[in-house]
Amino acid sequence: MSILEVKDLRVAFRQDGESVQAVKGVSFSVDRGETVALVGESGSGKSVTALSSVSLLPSSAEISGSITYDGQEMVGAEDKLLRKVRGNDISFIFQEPMTSLNPLHTLEKQLEESLALHQGIVGDAARARILELMAKVGIRDAESRLGAYPHQLSGGQRQRIMIAMALANKPDVLIADEPTTALDVTIQAQILELLADLKKTEDMGLLFITHDLGIVKRIADKVCVMKGGEIVEAGPVDQIFGNPQHEYTKTLLSARTVGAPDPVSQDAETITETENLKVWFPIQRGFFRKTVGHVKAVNDATISVRSGETLGIVGESGSGKTTLALAIMRLIASEGGITFNGQDVRSWSSRELRDLRKDMQIVFQDPFGSLSPRMTCEQIIAEGLGVHGNPDGRSERDLVAEVMEEVGLDPASMDRYPHEFSGGQRQRIAIARAMILRPKLVVLDEPTSALDMTVQVQIVDLLRNLQRKYGLAYLFISHDLHVVRAMSHKIMVMKAGDVVEQGEAEALFQNPQTDYTRDLLAAAPDL
Incomplete structure (x- = not known):
């Protein structure tokens, strides 16, 4: 029997009196010792599907269908059962560690909290387990890091702490939502190897959400390709990569960054x-x-x-x-x-x-974190002009419209706020903010x-x-x-x-x- 089974899952969100369908009749299963990958573009419903497994969606979500963990129904389950399952039987690794880690607590306190809550491990035993987990996920000189706070770590190190927290209680199902996004390739390879080993030794089911098809090919047993809230194609990883049937799957597999920059002029300053x-x-x-x-x-x-x-x-x-x-x-x-x-x-x-x-300008890794949620697209892009002045006397709105067109954004959307754009569009806004000052x-x-x-x-x-x-x-x-x-x-x-x-x-x-x-x-x- 599958450890996690999803049948005809449908999720809708109430927005301005209307119901917006985010997931439309999704079905798949995860067996013990198996890795199932959910792939697709941002907004395709991957994370919403995963969060539904233990009812982590906001109250505005309307969920129907069935999600069973080890035979127990999770849709509509009582809070007592959900508290037992969350973080213990089903653990999550989230994409953005800074939004998941408490900035006011040390690493040791945050890791110890999970061990104490679910397993009753405290004191020296907890510290020994924490050091073991930190070493497993590649934190060097772990003992000296116990008193550190999240802001004192690099992005990749914070992600490794998140992975350690998720693995602390030896879950039956690990849901990894873009867990290697912030990691360099060597650590990425170590983490994937670690997850693969744990899957075998702990007989753990792994639901892996990613946009990196190279990772999917290395780690997954089965693949579900999502688009617009639906699974458009599913099957064994060799079958999907070797003989994709759906046009969207073919587009995903052919998307690879290639080419090279133009040569630099000999007299470049x-x-x-x-x-x-x-x-x-x-x-x-x-x-x-x-x-x-x-x-x-x-x-x-x-x-x-x-x-x-x-x-x-x-x-x-x-x-x-x-x-x-x-x-x-x-x-x-x-x-x-x-x-x-x-x-x-x-x-x-x-x-x-x-x-x-x-x-000298900078474009950051996380555009959502570097764009003010209270400013419109126009205000964000034009902010530098207010500090450094307008170089040619034209109106700010005209300059913003020009640079938005340069980076592939519709100037008609300049009055919208960051949350109303996709991840790729937000990154284009961040690039436009840098480029407007030339x-x-x-x-x-x-x-x-x-x-x-x-x-x-x-x-x-x-x-x-x-x-x-x-x-x-x-x-x-x-x-x-x-x-x-x-x-x-x-x-x-x-x-x-x-x-x-x-x-x-x-x-x-x-x-x-x-x-x-x-x-x-x-x-x-x-x-």
Whole structure:
């Protein structure tokens, strides 16, 4: 008998007096020791289907059909049963760890809470189990991290803590909703291997939600392809990948970031360069906050980026990629040389840097987190004009409309709010906000990691077109080596704050010089 069985599931949400269908008659099952993957675009109903399994949807949801766990009906179940099952028998790994982890509690307290609630494990036994879990999911020096808060970890490290919490009670069913989105390829490979091992040793059923078809091919036994709230095709993974029948499935499988950026002009000017850049964060302890050591986030990084050139920065989570970019933009303190547009900006004050800010912009990984929910699309994109001034005297609305068209957005939607756009559209808004000031350098910090494969291709094409049109210099931070290869002229590989290798992109991909780089490339499927 299946451990989790979904039959004719239908979910609708009440909005402005109307019923909006999110899931339309979905049926599938998950057996013990089996991995079932739900794939499809954002908004296809994947997460809503998963959340329905233990009634985690808001009160506005109208659910019909049947979901049984180990023979017990979950639709309409009493709260007592749901509390027993949630987090214990059925555990979740969510995509956004910062929205799931409590910012006011240490990692140890949050992990201990789950163990105490479901298994009654406290004290030294709980600490030992927590250290074991943290080591399993690849947290280095776990004991020193127990007192850390979520904001003190990198995105990938936070995701690993979420995975540790989900595995703490040895669930029968693990529902993983984009669990490797924020992870670099080596850790991603470790986590997938860990989940596969746990599935076998614990006889656990795994429902895996993802937009990364490379992961599906590696981990899944069965695949359900969702579109518009329906399963349009389902079957064994070899059958779906080898002989897809539905046009939408064929579109998903053919969506792969390919190509290369345009060559850089021989006389292109250098936009930014660093010399032996170093970022060390002090470790302070005791009542007087005495410095007892340093976290060496970046060590002796020397780079150079020209107009129209992309430097791809890759490495594990916590290796110093984002810290390096923030230091170059003078958003955090650093030591060493920083030159921007031919000027030494190391000692510039905040006031002196203000005029330079319009020439350096950043696009973040999570557009929903970096866009104000209380501002319209027009207000978000035009915000920089209010700070740095309007360069050509035209109305802000005209400038916003122009840049929206450039990034593939309909100017008629400029009065809408972020929650009214899809993930890909929100990322285009974030790109438009950066581009309206016509910068010379743009830091792209994991700009495609949370996007569907089809949307990833569109965003990469957009970024390459904008670079071609305006001669932009990019610092492109990503763990997705397919996207890095398609975007970058040069590659820098970082590990634990050190630059272990850098060079021309194709030369590095074809002939990596260090073991770490070779491990990174080997961990990326079908590179």
